Structures are given as structure tokens and as C-alpha cells.
Amino acid sequence: MPSLQSHSLTDKGLVRDNNEDCYLSKPSEGLWAVADGMGGHEAGEVASAIVKRTLDEAKVSGRNLEDAIHTSHKAVLKAALKGEGAAGMGSTVVALNCNDLEYQVSWVGDSRAYLWSEERDGGRLEQLTTDHSYVQMLLASGAIGPDEVDSHPEKNIITQCIGSLDLPQIKVDTVRGSWEKQQWIILCSDGLSDEVDNTSIAQILCHARTPKEATEQLMQEALNNGGNDNVTVQVIESPLFKRSPIHKLNEWLPRVTGHQWIDTSLYSMALLSVVLIAYWTLR
Known part of the structure; x- marks a missing residue:
């Protein structure tokens, strides 16, 4: 499979003094991932780095994406027991694996994947992932409405993460699809989705000409809107893009x-x- 065009950026933001996010970009192998670590200085970045390393090693050994994410959960727990990082450290992950014209997105936590489809009237943005978060549970149960999600005081509480001490086994969610012409997939940490709403993301993608331009403009918008968290963005282009x-x-x-x-x-x-x-x- 030829390498897909893509671009990745990460930034510590304007408030934090360290970056607990990291990303994996292996276009020649059809693998991309964003990991958002948590647990404080010298802990969150350790957890996200372990996730990145585990996914990279799993791809080389031929394991599937879901198995690789389960392995990263065990690796983070094991590292904490050995004194690497800190007890209670964890990470989210959203990962994309492409095989010819088929793709798979798997995730744990609230890092997101979006599908952007260019159309005659501009384009259409679809959120592929569903956050593993307390607010998403409230929304699914009907306790709150869609207009209450962004302003909810507990919107950043997630219900599971890689490395969680309360979960001997995590649940990895997956969606699969087939690439079409004029499509991009966007992977990001909540540093983007918390600062830039879906309407603004769509407007930026509509005017961007390349994955590099889209990534840079999304990053700049997140920083312009406060940059209150670490921000990581990847834009991957369909192999059918003309x-x-x-x-x-x-x-x-x-x-x-x-x-x-x-x-x-x-x-x-x-x-x-x-x-x-x-x-x-x-x-």
C-alpha cells in the first residue's frame, strides 16, 4: 500500500508547562495514533509514551489494533508497579489503521476521530468516535441534552482509560469503514475538541488545501481559543484523494x-x- 499523505502536530498549549500528549505517525505502515496522558508531571507523558511504543511494536509483530491497545493497558500498569512513571498514571488513545482502501479506528477515552468528506457545497464532518466520558453517559441516558454537553462542569471526567487501576480489562471500541474520494480522517486529543467546536472544525477543513495546512490551522485555532490543555492533531488523507x-x-x-x-x-x-x-x- 502506498504511503498516505498526512501531517501531525502536538503542542503543550498556553497553560500547561509540559506536554503529556504524544502521537504515532507511520504512513508507510498505515498506522497513526494520538495518546493523551494523565497523572501529572513525569507520569502522564510516561503513560502516553508507553502507549505509543506498544502500538508501534505491535504493528511490527503483526498484532491487530485492538489487541495492541489491550497490551498497552497492561504495559502501563506493569510500568507503574516497577516505578516507571507513577501509580495511577493513564492515557487515552485513538488510533487509525489503514489497509488498502479499508480503515479501522479504535479508541479508549475521549480522544477523537472525525471523518471529513469534501462535497460540492463545502463538506461534511462526522464524529467517528464516541467519548468514554461521564457526560456522554448522561447524554446517552437522556439526563442532559446535546446543548448542555460543552458547558457541563464534569465534561472532562472519563469513564475509562489505559492504565486505570480500577479496570483489569478495558473496553476498546472500534469502527470500520472504506475510504472514498476527497476524504480526510482527523485524530485529536481533547485539547482540540474542548477548544474548537465541530462547526469551527468543519469551517477550517473546508478552506484548508492540504493535511499540513488543515493541521496547522486547527492547532492555531485551539491556541487562539485559550490553549488550556495540550493539543495534538493528525490529518490523514484518503488514498483515493484526487x-x-x-x-x-x-x-x-x-x-x-x-x-x-x-x-x-x-x-x-x-x-x-x-x-x-x-x-x-x-x-
Whole structure:
């Protein structure tokens, strides 16, 4: 399978003094992951690093993604017992594995995966994952409504994580799908989803031209909105993604208005003006 186009970024944010997030990006092997550690300085980053290392090693040995995540849970518990990191450290994870035109997303905790599909009228954003969180449980039970989720005082309480001392066995959720043209999958920690709502994420993706541009703009928006947590973002492009000559030209041209077709029209008029001036000058 050819390597998929992708881009990844992580930042400690504007409030925290260390970064407990980390990511795994192995395009040649079709594997990406975001891990959001917890447990304080020299603990959360240890847990997330163990998750990253375990997933990487599991891919090499041929184990499937769900088994690899279960193994990372045991590895974090074992490390804490040996004095690596600290007791009670943990991590979320959301991981993407691609095999030709099929993909699998598996997760534990509240790190998310989104599917962005480019369409004629802009595009459509779909959240592929369901948070393992207290607020999600309230929402599913009907105790609160969708409009209460973002403002709920306990929205950051998760119901399970890798390394949880209360869970000898974690539940790994999985969704599977098939790539279509003009799609991206976005993996992120809650440092993005807490600061940037789905409507804003969709608007940024609608105007971004490449995974790199999308990742950078999503990161900047999270920081502009406060950067209260560590932020990690990955954007992975469908192997079927096609770029027209105009699309490729737009990637090269600098942005003026931020709207693709307006910019294209402005450059077209500028080019036409140059041609007309040259014509009248040389005739």
C-alpha cells in the first residue's frame, strides 16, 4: 500500500508547562495514533509514551489494533508497579489503521476521530468516535441534552482509560469503514475538541488545501481559543484523494481572502490584465 499523505502536530498549549500528549505517525505502515496522558508531571507523558511504543511494536509483530491497545493497558500498569512513571498514571488513545482502501479506528477515552468528506457545497464532518466520558453517559441516558454537553462542569471526567487501576480489562471500541474520494480522517486529543467546536472544525477543513495546512490551522485555532490543555492533531488523507490542475494550482498560490474560488477569480483577473496589458503594449 502506498504511503498516505498526512501531517501531525502536538503542542503543550498556553497553560500547561509540559506536554503529556504524544502521537504515532507511520504512513508507510498505515498506522497513526494520538495518546493523551494523565497523572501529572513525569507520569502522564510516561503513560502516553508507553502507549505509543506498544502500538508501534505491535504493528511490527503483526498484532491487530485492538489487541495492541489491550497490551498497552497492561504495559502501563506493569510500568507503574516497577516505578516507571507513577501509580495511577493513564492515557487515552485513538488510533487509525489503514489497509488498502479499508480503515479501522479504535479508541479508549475521549480522544477523537472525525471523518471529513469534501462535497460540492463545502463538506461534511462526522464524529467517528464516541467519548468514554461521564457526560456522554448522561447524554446517552437522556439526563442532559446535546446543548448542555460543552458547558457541563464534569465534561472532562472519563469513564475509562489505559492504565486505570480500577479496570483489569478495558473496553476498546472500534469502527470500520472504506475510504472514498476527497476524504480526510482527523485524530485529536481533547485539547482540540474542548477548544474548537465541530462547526469551527468543519469551517477550517473546508478552506484548508492540504493535511499540513488543515493541521496547522486547527492547532492555531485551539491556541487562539485559550490553549488550556495540550493539543495534538493528525490529518490523514484518503488514498483515493484526487487533485485537479486547478486544485494543485491553488495549493501553490498564496491565500488572499481565504476563500478558494474568490482567490482563483482574483488571480484569473490579474492574469488576464497582464495579458491584455502585454497585448496592447506589444501591438
